[in-house]
Amino acid sequence: xxxxxxxxxxxxxxxxxxxxxxxxxxxxxxxxxxxxxxxxxxxxxxxxxxxxxxxxxxxxxxxxxxxxxxxxxxxxxxxxxxxxxxxxxxxxxxxxxxxxxxxxxxxxxxxxxxxxxxxxxxxxxxxxxxxxxxxxxxxxxxxxxxxxxxxxxxxxxxxxxxxxxxxxxxxxxxxxxxxxx
Numbered sequence: 001x002x003x004x005x006x007x008x009x010x011x012x013x014x015x016x017x018x019x020x021x022x023x024x025x026x027x028x029x030x031x032x033x034x035x036x037x038x039x040x041x042x043x044x045x046x047x048x049x050x051x052x053x054x055x056x057x058x059x060x061x062x063x064x065x066x067x068x069x070x071x072x073x074x075x076x077x078x079x080x081x082x083x084x085x086x087x088x089x090x091x092x093x094x095x096x097x098x099x100x101x102x103x104x105x106x107x108x109x110x111x112x113x114x115x116x117x118x119x120x121x122x123x124x125x126x127x128x129x130x131x132x133x134x135x136x137x138x139x140x141x142x143x144x145x146x147x148x149x150x151x152x153x154x155x156x157x158x159x160x161x162x163x164x165x166x167x168x169x170x171x172x173x174x175x176x177x178x179x180x181x
Contacts, residue, residue: 002110002113004115004117004127004133006116008136009139011143012142017121017150026143030167030175031139041113044107044113045118048080048081051118051120052082052090056089060074060089079096080094101132104127124151125153128180134180137176138175138177162180163176163178165177
């Protein structure tokens with residue numbers, strides 16, 4: 001069975017919003033290798049609507065011959081959980097509306113590699129609550145932002161997790177992998 005695996009850049013105070021404004025000083029080869037390993041383990045991408053909009057506005061316009069990440073993302077099958085997106089513009093995109101739980105279970109049961117996620121904190125939270133997220137990879141940056149969208153809102157309830165892998169990068173970033181307990 002395939003796994004749904006989420007990867008997020010996160011600050012010490014739990015902020016996941018707009019990492020492009022704060023995470024680059026911590027980007028190094030170690031982080032690049034961690035992100036690349038997660039991407040290589042997946043053959044499909046699962047996104048929430050807001051992350052899809054941001055990615056679809058950027059990645060299709062990048063030169064895939066010069067940027068391996070653009071080539072990978074543009075070619076991959078993409079699944080967007082949304083009740084408002086009706087006509088996706090990014091190639092290889094399927095919208096999951098109606099009953100996302102059933103469709104995601106069907107995707108997990110289909111043959112293939114992991115189903116990767118990047119960003120999409122609302123969807124990550126929903127997947128955790130529904131018991132559908134198999135692995136949560138957090139790249140915890142040694143910075144306190146003080147404001148911004150946090151990964152977990154109040155009211156999510158308790159969801160026990162098990163730390164299955166950890167590493168500390170030379171920049172102070174923690175690479176933490178969790179599964180459901």
